[in-house]
Amino acid sequence: MKLNKSIFGWMMYDFANSSFTTIIVTVIYSVYFRDVVVNQGELGTALWGRAISISMLMVAATAPIFGAVADFSRAKKKFLFYNCYLTVIFTALLFFVQAGDIFKGMFFFIIANFAFNSGNVFYNALLPDIAPREEIGKVSGWGWAVGYIGGLIALLLMLPLVHNNWIRLVFPTVAAFFGIFAIPTFILLKEVKKPSKRTNYFRTAFKRIKNSTENIKDFRELIKFIISYLIYNDGIIIVISFGAIYGATKFGMDTKQLITYFVIANVTSMIGAFIFGYIFDKIGAKKTISITLVIWIAVVIWVFLCKSVNEFYLIGMLAGIAIGSSQSSSRAMLVLLTPDAKMTEFFGFYSVTGRIASILGPLVYGEVSRITGDQKWAILSVGLFFIAGAILLQTVNEEKGKLTALNWKEDIEET
Numbered sequence: 417m418k419l420n421k422s423i424f425g426w427m428m429y430d431f432a433n434s435s436f437t438t439i440i441v442t443v444i445y446s447v448y449f450r451d452v453v454v455n456q457g458e459l460g461t462a463l464w465g466r467a468i469s470i471s472m473l474m475v476a477a478t479a480p481i482f483g484a485v486a487d488f489s490r491a492k493k494k495f496l497f498y499n500c501y502l503t504v505i506f507t508a509l510l511f512f513v514q515a516g517d518i519f520k521g522m523f524f525f526i527i528a529n530f531a532f533n534s535g536n537v538f539y540n541a542l543l544p545d546i547a548p549r550e551e552i553g554k555v556s557g558w559g560w561a562v563g564y565i566g567g568l569i570a571l572l573l574m575l576p577l578v579h580n581n582w583i584r585l586v587f588p589t590v591a592a593f594f595g596i597f598a599i600p601t602f603i604l605l606k607e608v609k610k611p612s613k614r615t616n617y618f619r620t621a622f623k624r625i626k627n628s629t630e631n632i633k634d635f636r637e638l639i640k641f642i643i644s645y646l647i648y649n650d651g652i653i654i655v656i657s658f659g660a661i662y663g664a665t666k667f668g669m670d671t672k673q674l675i676t677y678f679v680i681a682n683v684t685s686m687i688g689a690f691i692f693g694y695i696f697d698k699i700g701a702k703k704t705i706s707i708t709l710v711i712w713i714a715v716v717i718w719v720f721l722c723k724s725v726n727e728f729y730l731i732g733m734l735a736g737i738a739i740g741s742s743q744s745s746s747r748a749m750l751v752l753l754t755p756d757a758k759m760t761e762f763f764g765f766y767s768v769t770g771r772i773a774s775i776l777g778p779l780v781y782g783e784v785s786r787i788t789g790d791q792k793w794a795i796l797s798v799g800l801f802f803i804a805g806a807i808l809l810q811t812v813n814e815e816k817g818k819l820t821a822l823n824w825k826e827d828i829e830e831t
Contacts, residue, residue, distance in 0.1 A: 422546040423555060425604030429496070429539055430563030432597035433503075435570035436532055439590045440507060441468075443660045443678050444574065444671065445525065448583060450661055453513060453521040458786045461661055465782025467522045468657050471529035472774040479537050483762075485618065492538045492545075493607045499535030503528050504595040510587035541759045543751055545608040550697075552748050557693015560744035564686035566597065571679050578671040631758065634824065637817030638753040638762075644812065645746055648709055648805025650777035651716075651798045652739060657778055659735075662791050667725045677732050684736030692741035693748075701749035702814045708742035709806040716799035720792065753817040755824040777801065 439445065449467075450460030482495060506528035513521040547555040570593055577586045632639060663669040663677060696704045715735045722728050754762045777797075784794040 420546075421604040422606045423558075425601045426539075426542060426546050426555075427559050427562040428604075429500075429598055429601040430559045431566035432594050432601070433500070433532065433535070433539075434563040434567035435590050435593045435597075436503060436507060436528070437656065438567035438678060438682065439570055439574060439586060440510070440525070441529065442656050443571065443674050444578070444583070444586055445510060446657065447660050447664050447671065447674065449513075449521050449525070451664065452515050452583075454518055455515065458789055458791075461658070461665075461791065462782035462786040463518065463522065464657070464661065465778035465780075467525055468529070468653070468778040469775040470522075471526045471533070472653075472772075472778075474526070474530045475533045476772045476775070479534060481618065481622070482534060483537050483541070484622075490607070492542050493602065493605060496535050496538040496542070497602055499531045499538070500598050501595060502531035503535065504591045506531065507594065508588040508591035511584050513587075514584070540747055540750075542605065542607065543747070544756055544759055546605065552751050554693050554697055556748040556751075557689050557691075557696065557744045560689030560740055561686045561693070564682045564689060564740060568679060568682040568686070571675050571682065575672065575675055578675065583671070632762065635753065635817065635820055637813050637820065640808065640812045641749060641753060641817070644805050644808035645750070646772070647808065648712070648742075648802050649746065650774055651712065651801030651805070652742065653774045654777045654781050654798050654801070655735065655739065658781055658791070658794075662719075662795075663728060665791055666722075667728055669725065669728075673725070677729060680729065681732040681736035681739075684733045685740035688737035688740035689744045690740075692745055695741075696745050696748060700814055701745060701752060702809060702812055704745045705742060705749065706806060706809060708738055708745060709802050709809070711738040712742065712802045713799060713806070716795060716802065720795050720799075749814075753814075753821050755821045757824075 446464055450464055454460035454463055485491075485495075506524050509524045510521070510528070513524060543552060543556065543559075570590065573593070574586050574589065577583065577589065660669075660674050660678070663674055669677065692704055692708065695707075711734065715731060715738055718731050718734070719728075722731060751759070780797050781791075781794045784797060785791045788794070
């Protein structure tokens with residue numbers, strides 16, 4: 417793989433945005449919201465699940481429109497910029513969320529998470545602009561690996577701020593980290609420009625959504641993979657959203673212990689993304705993702721049986737390998753099964769299906785925790801997502817799907 421300016425710029429966005437996922441969604445704000453802002457036991461877990469689900473519902477409602485508009489106007493990077501800095505602004509505003517500010521704490525997070533996930537539609541769709549198809553697995557793997565380096569550095573930078581009186585300073589610091597390190601993306605990454613013309617983009621967007629709904633039926637293997645992906649990805653969303661909450665609740669881990677835990681997990685995630693990027697190009701997408709889902713199932717079983725903090729640390733190492741490899745490989749497979757001309761439009765479609773599924777997972781986890789008063793039973797629901805996703809994945813004919821994407825020609829006049 418030849419590292420040029422566009423690839424480096426693309427990777428730097430992964431480096432920058434991992435600070436949001438790691439610090440806000442997973443490690444610090446999730447626990448802060450549950451234990452300080454709400455401070456009512458498993459009600460906080462349920463409200464956190466609802467906040468995740470609402471933000472995903474918003475993404476599901478808007479992503480196909482934004483994706484089609486960006487694809488037609490050739491403005492993927494511009495839309496990425498808008499969503500990036502909307503995330504930065506509302507992440508910084510979390511500084512003003514204090515004990516009892518439940519509505520404010522949910523509202524600011526929902527907008528930030530909505531913008532973050534909306535931005536990823538455009539970020540993922542830029543991958544084929546900067547990498548040839550035969551190197552997509554490597555570039556995607558490198559992107560995730562660089563992202564985990566960013567998350568690791570962000571975690572280490574936050575350590576001095578985890579004192580109770582300073583904890584709120586973490587949130588504007590994360591916003592600054594994200595905003596500053598995303599700048600190289602918008603300077604160095606060169607988007608492939610094609611002729612565009614003045615039109616009513618929203619009218620065109622709805623027409624393209626209609627067309628994509630009709631066209632996607634031509635991609636049977638892609639449809640099967642999307643169904644598999646949206647199911648097992650829901651399990652991943654639950655792990656990202658509730659991992660720190662589970663550690664804090666079940667084993668009494670404090671913020672410094674949680675940061676240490678996720679530092680270790682980020683290191684193994686980086687290793688997993690890097691190694692599985694090469695495995696992906698060696699044995700193919702389907703086999704690679706299947707291996708990662710077996711690892712995920714083992715992680716869920718181990719968490720359910722886990723009895724100690726030290727054992728939980730070991731689980732974190734294995735979960736890190738699973739999350740880095742499964743997310744990187746899934747993104748690359750989606751690209752390989754998608755025709756170039758429909759990349760952003762179909763990524764909007766993927767976002768809709770994925771986010772609709774992601775509405776269910778956090779809600780189920782949060783409500784099971786609230787009803788039973790013990791997150792241990794909610795863990796079992798995560799395993800079901802991975803098992804069902806793995807079974808459906810085996811029905812996908814990868815080679816047939818790739819050939820269909822390569823040979824597909826658009827016959828619709830876009831006006």
